[in-house]
Amino acid sequence: MRSWLLVMTLALAGAAQAKEDNAQYCLVCHGSNAQGNASVKAPNLTVLPDWYLKEQLEGFQKGWRGMTPSDWHGREMMQVAKIMKPAEIEHAIAFVRQQPVAPAKVKLLSADAAHGKRLYQSCAGCHGASGEGMSAVKAPPLAGQSDWYILKQLEAYKSGERGEAEGDQYGAMMRQAAMMLGSEKDMQDVSAYLAGLPLTTKP
Structure with missing residues (x-):
């Protein structure tokens, strides 16, 4: 298990144990304000609606994403999603919605x-x-x-x-x-x- 996934998993487990699930584990990969993190290929969550965030987490749980050997980023997200209960999914989405909307800056400067x-x-x-x-x-x-x-x-x-x-x-x-x-x-x-x-x- 990669170190950042271990941190995320432990954060989630610790929150559940303390009965204080504040969903801040999302920020471990998705950036300080959920604006995305290119280094671990984590998307900007602030521009995504609640229904889509929920659908993708459930999709990871169903194995629709993260099942192919080459998709190791997806596999790691799938492992996180699989331990989330419905109430934790809703709480995580509500936490993301509290973050400021941060449209991405263009990075592929050579693109047309x-x-x-x-x-x-x-x-x-x-x-x-x-x-x-x-x-x-x-x-x-x-x-x-x-x-x-x-x-x-x-x-x-x-x-x-x-x-x-x-x-x-x-x-x-x-x-x-x-x-x-x-x-x-x-x-x-x-x-x-x-x-x-x-x-x-x-x-």
């Missing part, structure tokens, strides 16, 4: 965001014209998310790390959509465009 905008038009039917997301089709908001994280997830869908688990209907749909982005550069350009979009609604 204008090209990414054109490519994104095929994604807007689910994720919204402004990247605001659509809960009806389980499509999360993408505006303000870290570009490196969006890129990583597109790569994961294309490689089969995500979207191939039995029962993950919406993941399978996203995998098909990701396959339409032909090259690594296309994925970088889309990621850079989305990271630079302003948040139109508060999660």
